[in-house]
Amino acid sequence: MSLIRYLVKRTVTYLLTLFIVITITFFLFRLIPANPIAAFVGQLEAQGRYAEAEKAQQVIEEYKKMFGLDKDLFTQYVSFLRELLRGNLGPSLIGFPTPAQNLILERLPWTIGLLGISTFIAWTIGMLLGCILGWKRDTTYDKILTSTALIFSQIPYYLMAILLVLIFVYYIRILPSGGAYSPQLTPGLYWEFVKSVIEHGTLPALSLILSTGASWLISTRFLAVTFLAEDYLHFAEAKGIKGSRIIKRYILRNALLPQVTGLSINLSFMLGGQIVLETIFSYPGIGYLFSIAIGLLDYNVINGVLLLIIFTALTANFILDILYPLIDPRVRYHE
């Protein structure tokens, strides 16, 4: 009974938060002094002075209708919500008249690939090393690796990216500075293209892995040291259980749960970070699309990427909240 109540309550909260955030972002755009669409239409209007006034006005009216600007604010809001439910974000300006959602979907695989692979590597290495260093605490290895990781984790990922670019692009010239693959190649499944993709993805991935991997290491090591102070682990050690078994069965297992939570909490931060990272490397994901769209006042694309990021972060948290009590018996479904 309490389980159902919990599920219903959590689902309602999730949907409500999503709705409120979507509403806030919708009105936010309209509150900003420089309304992007108004600016675009204004531009057209200014151009109209040099064209036949009547025809120009016709074009402007067309655009206004297309962006739904000819109605009052509330009607715009309702039609925005209705179209959103159909998965329609409206036309983009960057690739006019391609709908914004098509542009975003085209770019999405790059972001998922880059963020997914590097997060997986960083998280796995950070977890494993953190557990081992926690077990080997106060040895020379631990001191050297932990202090290195501590410094790396304090350097913002974008500064890490810039340092890597300086080293591998401008001093040791072995890696390309931007893009996702060599422009001479046509995308396809052949070795030369795959190699190009890997080469282009190495630096953005490495900057993420170095900075986030280091912070996973630090937090896992902290958890491991805390676990090792528990009585049952003293007992396990006293019984003479091998170190590798203790790390695998006791420390890693216990650290798994809080670190999976950490992953979902960090998701909103990581998605936001893609904007800067992809822009530095001109990597054709949704982050780069977002900053191009902002520069060109492309309202529908900006809104689409923003909604996608918000939706992903909120949904990941929602799923975790639902699953958490199933994985961890200590947590029960109640307030």
Place this chain on the structure above:
Amino acid sequence: MNNHAAELISRLKYYLRPLSYNTKLKVGIGIFTAIIILGALEPFINKIRLGDRSPDEIGLGGPYEIPSLKFPLGTCPWGRDIFGMLLLGTRLTLTIGLLSGIVATVIAVLLGFISAYKGGITDHVLRSFIDAFLVIPTWPIFVIIAAYVKILGIIEISLLLALFSWGGAARIVRAQVLSLKEREFVNLAKISGLRDLEIILYEILPNFAPYIIVSFTNTVMGSIFAETGLRLIGLGPPLLPTLGYLLNLTMSGGFITVRPYVVAIVSAMLILIFLSLNLINIGLEEEFNPRLKKVTGL
């Protein structure tokens, strides 16, 4: 009252003691103070070097001038003085960081405090609010606002940053107050009939000072992090040449190909700022958070 004053002084001494033996605190505070002094001296240094002209003035020198006595880091493609801009950027970045850090800390302490101390429905509402703020990716929203509101000055951008960076600190404050509230000395104070305000001022707040400083350094870092990221992708108020702006400037227009080491120097200044603030944070945690004492093991 006198009793309280004496107690506060002894507590202050207790807080200042780690400064004499904690290396991380010493190094962190040392570096950060040096950077602040450098930033504070910027107007004088640039006045002596350049007279009444601003270092970010276009055409101050020729384009791409190599480093010389007059321009120690050379000039940018538009003839602006990079060394002077580095000092100016440091001053602006620090000012924005400290200013928004203060505002964000005040918000975080107030909300965290009220939430934990009052409990009940107030806590429930405030906690949901804080949690929502942490889960929702606020940085892209900040980017959008900062990109379109063109009239942002130093005060406006700091306030905007503060508005977006208090969440994490509020959660820490709330957790700490919750644990402090249950300690016996607070119960004793309640039994002896002290009013809420007195308990907060004389019993909780003094025990709480290190956490406020940690919240402060955290929000300062968060604000500088957000501002630099924003400027790095070429957005934000064009009239505020902060370090992030300088980084964007030196990375674009082919400048990085000609003089990559200038980009390295600008990045190094930012890394020093982040590193020193973090050292202060870790040092404070080690000294005042018993759970973390020496847990970093360094």
